[in-house]
Amino acid sequence: MTFLTALILFFIIGAWGLETWVSKLNLQSLKQPIPASFKHAVDAEKYAKSQAYTRHNDKLAFISGFVNVIAVVLCLLLGIFNIFNEWAAAIFNGQIMQGLAFFGIVSLASMLISLPFSIYKTFVIEEKYGFNRTTPKLFITDRLKGILLGVILGAPLAAGILWFFQTFATFGWLIAWGFATAFLFAVQYVAPIWIMPLFNKFTPLEDGELRKAIEGFAHKNGFNISGIFIIDGSKRSNKANAFFTGFGKQKRIALFDTLVNTMSTEEIVGVLAHEIGHCKLNHIKRMFLTSIITTGITFFCLSLVLKYEPLYAAFHIEHVTIAVGMVLFNFLYTPLSLIMTIIASHQSRKYEFEADAFAARTTGNPSALSKALIKLSVNSLSNLTPHPAYVALHYSHPPVVSRIKALNKIKATQ
Numbered sequence: 001m002t003f004l005t006a007l008i009l010f011f012i013i014g015a016w017g018l019e020t021w022v023s024k025l026n027l028q029s030l031k032q033p034i035p036a037s038f039k040h041a042v043d044a045e046k047y048a049k050s051q052a053y054t055r056h057n058d059k060l061a062f063i064s065g066f067v068n069v070i071a072v073v074l075c076l077l078l079g080i081f082n083i084f085n086e087w088a089a090a091i092f093n094g095q096i097m098q099g100l101a102f103f104g105i106v107s108l109a110s111m112l113i114s115l116p117f118s119i120y121k122t123f124v125i126e127e128k129y130g131f132n133r134t135t136p137k138l139f140i141t142d143r144l145k146g147i148l149l150g151v152i153l154g155a156p157l158a159a160g161i162l163w164f165f166q167t168f169a170t171f172g173w174l175i176a177w178g179f180a181t182a183f184l185f186a187v188q189y190v191a192p193i194w195i196m197p198l199f200n201k202f203t204p205l206e207d208g209e210l211r212k213a214i215e216g217f218a219h220k221n222g223f224n225i226s227g228i229f230i231i232d233g234s235k236r237s238n239k240a241n242a243f244f245t246g247f248g249k250q251k252r253i254a255l256f257d258t259l260v261n262t263m264s265t266e267e268i269v270g271v272l273a274h275e276i277g278h279c280k281l282n283h284i285k286r287m288f289l290t291s292i293i294t295t296g297i298t299f300f301c302l303s304l305v306l307k308y309e310p311l312y313a314a315f316h317i318e319h320v321t322i323a324v325g326m327v328l329f330n331f332l333y334t335p336l337s338l339i340m341t342i343i344a345s346h347q348s349r350k351y352e353f354e355a356d357a358f359a360a361r362t363t364g365n366p367s368a369l370s371k372a373l374i375k376l377s378v379n380s381l382s383n384l385t386p387h388p389a390y391v392a393l394h395y396s397h398p399p400v401v402s403r404i405k406a407l408n409k410i411k412a413t414q
């Protein structure tokens with residue numbers, strides 16, 4: 001075993017160990033009593049159900065994480081990536097086509113490994129706790145559409161990146177970075193028009209009290225929206241949500257039917273005011289900028305590693321290609337990628353507090369958003385007492401109890 005093999009094994013097993021340890025802390029933190037702000041909203045039975053739901057999901061995450069680590073370690077020690085690479089070389093000629101075939105085989109293998117877990121999650125866990133509405137037919141068509149999209153969007157992106165890295169030796173990473181950024185920007189632009197309707201039906205919200213209240217709020221705050229839509233989230237799950245899509249004048253509001261059915265008008269306006277806050281406070285642009293910077297750092301590090309022979313030797317690779325280098329680089333990159341994820345999640349949680357404050361200020365009604373958040377958490381059996389280390393590692397949103405506390409503070413000063 002080379003030093004590099006040992007180092008990569010250490011990264012992979014270390015990341016999994018950290019993950020397992022933090023999950024354990026999270027399960028211990030689950031033993032706390034019902035938080036004060038939720039005492040009126042959940043009874044002992046419902047609270048116990050939310051704790052059981054967290055434990056059940058945690059168990060699944062542990063097993064799937066374990067299987068993944070075993071799979072990666074086997075790939076490393078038995079030279080399985082080399083076998084995949086030789087298959088790709090047997091099918092196609094040329095770096096780019098071979099590279100795409102290699103990516104295809106690796107993606108397929110990783111999908112096959114994760115498939116049983118996502119079946120279990122949807123049809124056993126979500127079913128048991130009363131969330132699942134996905135039929136097996138919908139599950140299969142969703143997967144197939146996902147694969148098709150992965151091929152249609154992923155293949156040109158991957159081909160471009162491979163080509164730039166191959167053609168421009170020193171600055172290939174810089175040009176590939178520019179290309180990937182432009183590509184991802186274009187995808188964000190067409191997503192609401194071409195991609196999302198493949199998965200959900202968007203129906204314009206009918207005239208009425210809700211529409212009037214939303215338009216009134218948007219108008220008062222100088223916010224232009226091109227449409228308000230109801231989407232059929234209920235065909236997959238009973239969980240509720242709302243989001244924004246599109247840029248510039250093409251901004252659309254999408255409300256899950258499950259949200260509209262369970263919340264009052266002032267609560268929905270509170271939720272939307274939060275979403276509008278993300279736009280008004282430039283959070284969406286800044287998060288996009290963060291992901292551009294992250295991609296740049298990743299591509300630069302990749303360019304340093306691509307020609308590093310010992311990396312290929314560690315994985316028993318006989319024929320070095322850029323595509324193989326890109327996959328192997330991921331493992332070496334584990335610690336830095338973990339740090340960047342933690343920083344980005346921290347930034348995201350900070351923005352959530354800011355958007356809550358924006359909603360409280362502009363609606364003049366912090367209680368409406370509080371009530372909405374409590375309802376959303378109770379209905380989706382959220383963990384009300386996550387451990388701070390787990391939050392730092394996994395949460396893009398702050399724990400709901402902290403959000404309620406912050407909203408109460410604003411209420412007290414109004």
Ligand SMILES: [Zn+2]
Binds near residue numbers: 274278352355
């Ligand atoms: Zn938000």
